[in-house]
Amino acid sequence: MALLPLKKFELNETASRVNQAWLAEFEQALDGPKADWYRICRDTLYAAWYPAGAGYEAQLAKPQLPAASRATLLALDPHNITLEPEYYADVDAAKFARVKPLLWLWYSFDRTPGAGQNVDLGVRFRRILAERIFARCGKNFKCFQHTEFSFGYNLEVGDDCVVHRHVLLDDRGGLTLGDRVSISDYANIYSHTHSIVEQKEVTNLRTVLEDDVRITYHATVLAGVRVGRNGMVGAGALATKDVKPYHVNVGIPAKSIRVKPNAPADAYATLRVPKREE
Numbered sequence: 001m002a003l004l005p006l007k008k009f010e011l012n013e014t015a016s017r018v019n020q021a022w023l024a025e026f027e028q029a030l031d032g033p034k035a036d037w038y039r040i041c042r043d044t045l046y047a048a049w050y051p052a053g054a055g056y057e058a059q060l061a062k063p064q065l066p067a068a069s070r071a072t073l074l075a076l077d078p079h080n081i082t083l084e085p086e087y088y089a090d091v092d093a094a095k096f097a098r099v100k101p102l103l104w105l106w107y108s109f110d111r112t113p114g115a116g117q118n119v120d121l122g123v124r125f126r127r128i129l130a131e132r133i134f135a136r137c138g139k140n141f142k143c144f145q146h147t148e149f150s151f152g153y154n155l156e157v158g159d160d161c162v163v164h165r166h167v168l169l170d171d172r173g174g175l176t177l178g179d180r181v182s183i184s185d186y187a188n189i190y191s192h193t194h195s196i197v198e199q200k201e202v203t204n205l206r207t208v209l210e211d212d213v214r215i216t217y218h219a220t221v222l223a224g225v226r227v228g229r230n231g232m233v234g235a236g237a238l239a240t241k242d243v244k245p246y247h248v249n250v251g252i253p254a255k256s257i258r259v260k261p262n263a264p265a266d267a268y269a270t271l272r273v274p275k276r277e278e
């Protein structure tokens with residue numbers, strides 16, 4: 001294995017300046033005294049998709065507009081769409097109504113050329129949204145494209161966390177990420193589960209990924225699992241039970257195959273995860 005830290009890669013001057021100006025303007029609008037996040041979402045998506053079009057309302061009022069175009073235009077306004085958590089009986093309607101426009105903007109903007117695979121703008125744009133959606137968002141949060149959440153407002157994220165592409169962060173029962181947590185592509189982290197008899201019976205359980213945890217490619221962590229600090233869930237694994245600090249768990253169900261060689265002698269003396277018996 002070779003040590004390959006990410007290299008510094010600068011965007012060109014024009015794009016950098018334009019992105020910076022827009023993000024500053026966007027952030028200022030979000031934090032304005034009477035900011036209407038629904039309106040900001042609608043206008044941002046409209047500007048992204050219809051750069052040279054007439055104003056949103058003028059466009060919508062055109063009588064010759066095809067029905068599909070009208071429906072799509074309406075959908076730019078989060079008042080006119082529904083998101084799955086709005087159907088959940090346990091949603092805090094007021095909290096969700098607050099974050100809904102930012103979630104909708106996040107998901108929709110990810111489908112534009114501005115975000116998607118566009119790392120520089122996408123990461124910075126999502127960080128602005130995350131800081132206003134999550135219960136807590138630490139510094140330097142880095143999130144790639146097509147991440148999805150349940151409520152968004154039940155998610156706590158520490159400093160320097162990285163979430164890669166196509167990750168599901170289900171925070172319905174609460175989800176806590178410590179500092180320097182890394183979640184790889186296509187991983188799924190759950191915090192709710194359904195009864196095997198009555199599907200409508202839901203159990204919400206907070207899932208915790210402690211400091212320096214790595215959940216790797218295509219792994220799944222089930223509701224209520226606590227992955228101890230520096231723990232790792234291997235590619236394609238299904239973590240049904242707690243992962244001890246510094247352990248590497250793989251397989252279905254995930255089992256420990258090794259303790260990381262850098263584990264300190266007191267790796268198990270943690271207040272968060274019970275001491276190992278053996």
Ligand SMILES: CC(C)(COP(=O)(O)OP(=O)(O)OC[C@H]1O[C@@H](n2cnc3c(N)ncnc32)[C@H](O)[C@@H]1OP(=O)(O)O)[C@@H](O)C(=O)NCCC(=O)NCCS
Pocket residue numbers: 182184214215216217232233234235236237248250251257258
């Ligand atoms: C967790 C991981 C690093 C394990 O690597 P490792 O400690 O070097 O383990 P080994 O390759 O020595 O394998 C030990 C045993 O576990 C098995 N194993 C390893 N990874 C496995 C996995 N993801 N699922 C099931 N079994 C696995 C091996 O086949 C081997 O079995 P054997 O003893 O019967 O031959 C690796 O599985 C993994 O998930 N890599 C993901 C890559 C990564 O780092 N992603 C993050 C990028 S941000």
